[in-house]
Amino acid sequence: MSGSNFKTAFMASPGPKTLREAAMLWLKGVCMGGADIIPGVSGGTIAFITGIYTQLVDAIRSFDTRFVRRLLRLDLAGALAGVHVRFLACLLFGILTAVVTMAGFMNFMLNNHPVEIWSLFFGLIAASIFVVGREIKPLNGVNMGFVLLGTVGSYFLVGMIPVSTPETSAFIFLCGSIAICAMILPGISGAFLLLMLGKYEYVTRTLKNPFLWDNFVILATFAAGAAVGIVLFSRVLHYLLSRWHAATVSVLTGFMIGALRKVWPWKEVLESAVIRGKMHVLRTQNVLPDGFTGEVALALGLFVLGVLVVVALERLSSRAR
Template sequence: MRTFKDYFLLFLKGMGMGSADVVPGVSGGTIAFITGIYEELLNSINSFDAEAFKLLFSFKIKEFWSKINGAFLFPLVTGILLSALTLAKIITFLLDKHPIQIWSFFFGLIIISSISVAKEISKWNIYTVLSCLFGVAIAYVITIVTPSTTPNELWFVFICGAIAICAMILPGISGSFILLILGKYAYVMSILKNFEILPIAVFGTGCVIGLFTFSRLIAWFLKKFHNYAIALLAGFMIGSLNKIWPWKKAELFRFNSQGEQVPIFERNLLPTDYMTETGQSPMIIQAILFMALGFMMVVIMEKIAFAIKKARQKSDS
């Protein structure tokens, strides 16, 4: 039986996932993994099957709620949606005004998260190493693809939703960055900001269909090839660090819907070269402090997740 504290923590985890998914290069799946809810999330999503919908359409709401693990999904999804709708402006503002500090925070968070995920592997061998390297390669290639220009037609918005949600539930693969590559990140941020019902509904439908389809594949892979799957996910996270590197120089720009020039392709720089290339301070001390903050946040979240798990096991015994 979940307590109010459990529901509140699930809501906060959802807020964390929603916040992460807004940032190109960071995945909500990473937050789900390091907070200890990843596999329960996949299993809950996969519970939406024919039996669940039969219960719903028979108005057996209590049985339907139990079947889909509603007590878990409701506070989590509420947190994700609230965060995505309310924090999008704040996070994009901070990334624009304080890029080195914010990217440093996420860089530290992803480094410690990848280590945390890798610790879940019970046995390392040549195949787990290859799985990890494969994940690194895929994520790295995704981060260096130049964003494209694509249509705003609803059919393409639907496809983008289906593709992006698949990335969002994979630790290390950023759904926001996939949208950036597909040329739809600014568009999706705009429709969320302006609350445009029709395109949001179409995008959301694509997300739902993609989510139900892809989550089953991930759950099957985790069940059948657990160590290899975890190694692959850890690789995804390591490979994504290329995108999250704090010191960048914009090389390619586009104009957003407000007529403002925004970068769509950036080159990573060493902190020592940042001043020469950009004329701005690399803020190394601040960057280190924010990386440490990212480290500490993951450690704290892990400790909280472990304490809750231990308390629940104690109450069940």
């Protein structure tokens, strides 16, 4: 395929039309990536509140059987033009930017200032619930029942104890397939699903030196599972949103409400264990702070900051649309 055909096909795909739109989409990707690396915070939530949720699902669905047939016929220009490559390129660049630049900082904050960082996340998710919940139309008893269903399911899901699981290629592939679904599922993060599957540390450890052959094989297997999982799950989610939009949004809103259990800042450790030489918390319970201290005041301030960040993101997205 010539360079001109490649450029024409690339520009024919859906995506940002101006540099400003591309920069805004990149910024939304940064926010999604920042959320996805935290166990308990969902990049899908960020996609929802920034107004790109439907576009994201459609972009993933564009990699369909027609795309595969064109590739097999070596019609590279046709294959490229039929998928939302410009949209995904900007978004994924933002996500990768966040993962590379923020992972170390987030790990430091979670280990050294957990109350402060979880207070910020609590504000982010709490405000997101109201933003997403406004999409529930009509707000009737049936849809509120679906909200309750999602809340109960998510509440018990985030309370599950991480388990020890096998390290076979098949299971790593399965972990990738399951964890990636959180990218388009508000309320539950892929990092938390990996934690629950007992593979959060295992996968993130390989990222420290991805060019070692063994680590590369693990990451490639995980990536293959992620590709299969997100392509299949995006179709299921698109079907649900198309046929039962209000009910689906209601359940997703419930997921986010139930996830607040995970991000409550004050916790008491009930059970822990040493896994591969590192102490891991297996079970906690949420507790109230001991009086109104400076730490509590700072936590409340960060909670408000999280709410304001969501409000700002929504307004910026509304102007861009």
